[in-house]
Amino acid sequence: MWTSAQRFTCRAASSWLLLLVVVFVCSCAPKLASEPPQPAEDDTERTGAAARWSYEIRVDEALEQLHLGLCIEGPRPTRLRSMGDAMSFVASARVRGGPVLARDGQNLVVETLGEHGCLDLEIDLEAAVRAGGRDTTRRGDSIMLAPDRWLWYPAVVPANINARARFELPKGVAATVPWPHIPAGEADGADGWRRLDHTTFGWNAWIALGRYRPIEFTVAQCEFEVAVLDGQRAASDAGIEAWLRTAALSSAELHGRFPRERVSVVVVPTAGWGDAPVMFGMARRGGGGSVMLILNSDATDAELPGEWVATHELLHLGMPLVADPWMSEGFVTYYTEILRARQGLLGDGESSPPEDNANTADSREDRAHDEQIRLALAALARGFRRGGGGLRTLAHASDNMRSSGGYRRVYWGGAAIAFDLDVSIRAASGGRRSLDDLCVMLQKLALEHRRWPAEELLEMMDAEVARWRAAGELRGEISPSKIVARHLQAKSTPPDVEQLHRLAVEIDSSDIRLLANPIDNVRLREGLFASKNQQP
Known part of the structure; x- marks a missing residue:
């Protein structure tokens, strides 16, 4: 959902910044599914309540390649799809231990799941970054990459889908996603699995990967995980936490608590955008609540608490x-x-x-x-x-x-x-x-x-x-x-x-x-x- 300088509150942005953002917005209008994803009318997709999807996600040391393994229990899908135009970033796609998947427009054709019931895709992260767009950026040893660039799934998503994912990352590499951990007391809860709900496969999200230390805290009964991408910044980790705590408490003032159990935030330090401490933000709902915020690299700890952009974006997650x-x-x-x-x-x-x-x-x-x-x-x-x-x-x-x-x-x-x-x-x-x-x-x-x-x-x-x-x-x-x-x-x-x-x-x-x-x-x-x- 679009928020930030396009709102043009009468205080914040210079006229040239407004023009830049309006052009940016008009050329990149968000693609939001109003209803769960559905196949084409002639699709013969087979799925049902018994379907269970398990994703295993790996990246290389340089964050240039992503391996997406998908194991499917239950009815076999006939096609895989993504939320966006992601086919050009698929370096390879095949049945595990079996044949290559045929490509049909923006779909991958699944003729068999083989003896393992799994599919393996190799995603060219560097190509996705080079393609640009509002969802993708590389900053030093960190990358922001929305799921519509790399997450593939069966064309029909059951309303009560049972899906999970886990990351296998190189030492020192973190992943910040809105997907909640499965509690330790539940099946799979001790193995690093995260739960993917129906919204994961219809709405986009903000996701970060890289060599950073996530900022984690709980405020107003909500768990926050914050990825700050590489880049020069005046604000400290403690200052960023204080800023987002303050913004979250605005939502708690309205709802009595923060209206979600978990939120992930990706902060992108940026220079040269004027005097406002925060220049842009966007909230998303895919797989849970996530927010992206463009932080003025010159903004100090003292300038951040109470600024309007983070407050605005987090309020969207309660509506x-x-x-x-x-x-x-x-x-x-x-x-x-x-x-x-x-x-x-x-x-x-x-x-x-x-x-x-x-x-x-x-x-x-x-x-x-x-x-x-x-x-x-x-x-x-x-x-x-x-x-x-x-x-x-x-x-x-x-x-x-x-x-x-x-x-x-x-x-x-x-x-x-x-x-x-x-x-x-x-x-x-x-x-x-x-x-x-x-x-x-x-x-x-x-x-x-x-x-x-x-x-x-x-x-x-x-x-x-x-x-x-x-x-x-x-x-x-x-x-x-x-x-x-x-x-x-x-x-x-x-x-x-x-x-x-x-x-x-x-x-x-x-x-x-x-x-x-x-x-x-x-x-x-x-x-x-x-x-x-x-x-x-």
Whole structure:
């Protein structure tokens, strides 16, 4: 899922960087399977619930060749496929101890599994790196290589597939993948096997191999494994860990814990991209949650905690994969500001109030909290204003975002919807309910292998709000679908939303001021930024 500079938050990137990333995005739009991979209509593939696939993966010392061994128990497949255009990287493919596999377009033909029931493929990693693209890079003794370049699998993937993989690596070489280890108490758990679920074979992932020491930690009940590719960098391993811990806690602030059991992260140090500490990021879901982040090689430890890109990417992993960008990117853009303010992370030092005659700790903390609110609302107001207008409706902009390049309109138009929903729900419930509750409700869908139309998710939201109404939790009428429709049918952000009405603020062209009245509006404003959790 695309995130990063294409969002064009009004703060981060120079104009030339935006142009570079938009061209990059438009030429490399992600290929995401909306449903599990399926064969062609004339395919005679045989598979079933009894199928079990076991992968053994080896690389050479130079990280130039990858051996992929696949042993299949159960029905024999007739073809192997990959998620991408990977055929040109296959140096050889054969039945173990038997014949070479024939090539048919982008498929490998399997006429027999031989006496061993296994297939052996040799993948030219160096050719994959030379081919370039957003998914592949070599940095010294480390390489980032997405599975769509090398992972082959039977053309039909059973819904309840039993698949596993393990690495046999040269001494000193590590592999960072989103695939979870099989617990020691289960069969195969003691042999280094990892579990591959259905999403492994339909969605891409970020994977790293190389001579690095992974950074491993647990935060908010989630295990993180981080690969930092070779390259000069000012940030230390400890600083990178602190940065990602902070970003993960933003998601925990919303969900009560990090919404996944495990996440892998690939950090790519890069020079010459401007002043932002982190220039680009992308979250993926294949085989589990994984994130790629392009780190400014000059960024220091102190500059990283609280920057927005890592927070944004990790928030995606707690949402369903939504087909409509106004929701998938807009909601995350909104919460990127709100949650960092709840944590007190906004600003480069300016969020701390200057010393004055107020000599109590409570007074200083109150003013620091107010400054976080002001900074977050100022960022939202700027985004709504700069991304709020166009010649066509927001619905049209969202449907055509990648072809038209209307990222700013869609990201901030969607953020305005999230803001309107959140404020309206809080007002109708007297602060007892919020958009947070609806996002937590939808989080369970994040692990499902499908893309969700926003319309279907809105029906779920409407049903949940109806339950609140029946339980007497609402003192006013509210319809999420009607609120969303108002925005999608408009060519600009509604003026009341752009001006942050109902939050007791005063906005001019360059600043925002928090007002002390009306008191109900002040309470509504405070509720948006009240922290729900105290995570370690």
